[in-house]
Amino acid sequence: MVKSSGVSAATATATASVAGVDVGAAWQSAPHPVLVISPSGVVRAVNDAAAPLFPAMRAGAPFDDAPARWLADAHQRFTDPLRSEDGDPVRGPVGDRSFEARPSRAENGDVVWWLVDDTARRSAEDALRAERERTGFLAQASTELLASLNAGRCMDVTARLAAQHLADAAVVVTPPSGRRWTVSFCGPDGQVVRDKAVADPASVPGLAEALRGFPPVPSRWIDPAAVPDRFKPSALGDIGSVVVTPLPGHGVAAGALILMRRSGHAAFNESEETFARLFAARAGAAMSAARLYAEQAAITRTLMRELLPPRLEQVSGVEFAGGYRASNDTDRVGGDFYDVHAGAGPDEESLVVLGDVCGKGLEAAVQTGKIRNTLHALLPLATDHQRVLRLLNGALLDSDHTRFATLVLASVARRGGTVRLRVTSAGHPAPLVVRVDGRVEEADTRGSLVGALPEVTSKTASLDLAPGESCLLYTDGITEAMGGPMGEELFGEERLRSALSECAGLPAEAVVERIRMLAAQWVGTGRHDDMAVVAITAPHHAHLSAVDGHTRGRYTA
Structure with a gap:
């Protein structure tokens, strides 16, 4: 049995036993890092797998000096007689890795901490969580975008959702009529402003291509300083990163989406650009459907004008x-x-x-x-x-x-x-x-x-x-x-x-x-x-007039 007084690491390694099992045989060569800590917070032993993680940890040293502060705090809570810790695992970082630590008590009262590297699992869980959030956002976006067949409202919803979830600011641009473009701006304040802009499509890198439905230009190729002020929300400030992606429609592009991040924020990475294209596909389909509906409604009104009473x-x-x-x-x-x-x-x-x-x-x-x-x-x-x-x-x-x-x-x-x-x-x-x-x-x-x-x-x-x-x-x-x-x-x-x-x-x-x-x-x-x-x-008092005062009456239904 390991004595309660401090001993050398070599002695602890050679003679310490946990729950009656020889230390060297039981866990010294275990593939997982193992720490043995006394109830008073003194390091008893460090196995071979744990030594590279805690190079400064020595048998007999106080565990409070350990670099894994989260593990020292967990040990203190676990051994506190006034607390009723049940030995649930705790998690925390060691260097650039993530570990899950599980405690067990030895016969002499020492606590054996078994550490399992869960970096890959946590990374997978984070990726799954992020993917679920993205899927939820795309479902929400589809619901909001398809809730209206008004083209202007679809533009505004696209700009607002993009600014809230994808960037610091977003601009939605529809194909120009002559040199005038309809533009919806949404900045960090979440307020959407729709306006008419007069500009050359070539003035924004990648915009002319996006409006023609070509694949987007990678953001690393776009100089944020080249974006004209007329396409920047006033509350944004300096731009550090820009993404320009098409809004695919039914046969022709419904417009283009410009995403902007402030200077000092992380630049758009490849994964974020890909996700922006997924969102743009849904937004473009909704905008295109709204535009087709507006065109059909205008045609119907024109054809029915002579049929109205x-x-x-x-x-x-x-x-x-x-x-x-x-x-x-x-x-x-x-x-x-x-x-x-x-x-x-x-x-x-x-x-x-x-x-x-x-x-x-x-x-x-x-x-x-x-x-x-x-x-x-x-x-x-x-x-x-x-x-x-x-x-x-x-x-x-x-x-x-x-x-x-x-x-x-x-x-x-x-x-x-x-x-x-x-x-x-x-x-x-x-x-x-x-x-x-x-x-x-x-x-x-x-x-x-x-x-x-x-x-x-x-x-x-x-x-x-x-x-x-x-x-x-x-x-x-x-x-x-x-x-x-x-x-x-x-x-x-x-x-x-x-x-x-x-x-x-x-x-x-x-x-x-x-x-x-x-x-x-x-x-x-x-x-x-x-x-x-x-x-x-036959009126009681007749007078002459046209059907509605100036035109001939005509109705068909």
Whole structure:
């Protein structure tokens, strides 16, 4: 047994035993460093593997003088009788290596510290932790970037995330329009500023290549001093390291990302540049998707501009009003449509067209557009309804589309204090007329639908509207609206007539709103077909105006 008094290292090595086992045989030649320390903190022995780690440690020397201060503190805690240390391992550095130390008690009270080099394991754990953090950041970035299809907001999010996690400051640059670039800056304060910059792409090393989608230039090749001040966030200060990487898009680069670190901070290493490219790939995809969405939205707005309903007022002393509701409340267009074409002069007839194309949604809307355009081309023949319907029928039969349509044409003109109409139905519900006394009459017109048969037949009816009387053109989406208390009953023509009788003497817009409101209440949240109505009213006091004061009224949906 090792005596409690100090002994020479050689003697300790030769004669010390731990738990009754000969020291030399048990641990002197162990592959792991081993230290034997007395409860009072005196070094008893140092094995061969520990000697190179602790060259100044000698048997009999105080353990407090050891270079591994963390191990000396752990030994003091372990041997303190007032503490209840359970012998859990402790970790700390020795030189440039990391070790895990585990204590065990010998029979004489000495403490044997077994040290295991865990540098490689700790390095692997740190790398795994860093990779998990990076993966978590990329997931967070993807979520935030895809939360909006606004191109400007995607730029700002990209700059903010990059400045928070990848660098001291970040700049996002989109491809220039002429010499003006849209730029989002984010500095160390986390505030994002979007601005327009005028510059030459070649003024920033690697930027022109990144905007064309070429691989990034290594940061060690970029001189931070060459970055123009217009691309530096004001709060950044001197730059010590720069990374310029493309933001890949769908076929073309969505822009470029410039990362900057302050002078005095560690320069970007190869691993960080690679991770920056992974982030840039996600950011570029989100920015490109937002830009494509913005382009598609702009195209849609342009194509639908003529389809949106204008405010119909008076044309040549006649009131017009129209309303439309698509079968899907998220749609803006469908298979029902109406047009109001003003006459060339105050005494000329205006042509009103209301129709219903077979089907719903965008495909039906495409057919309505073709019908609209065809009817617009046939306006010089508008006085002859039968001829117009024949020519339209031929055009539809000659097209590749197999959709048919029902129509009602109304030629309208004011003659003195009376509004005179000629109405022709082509497979469409006949218009209804509400008189001043509330009586509702059906126009005596009928005909075959267009786009289905080689020949169309039709009958035209003439009507006169006294002041305060209205003629209602409607599609079957109104009368066939399913709803009611049980949700299984049609709105029907009788309810439509009853509602219309209450509109005697009302202006055209009030008539339309009344019918639309009742139909909407009837269907509630249930499914329904496209609905369209047009009211033609002889006003009590007529005056001449354009559809919206200065243009011709025209609506298709």
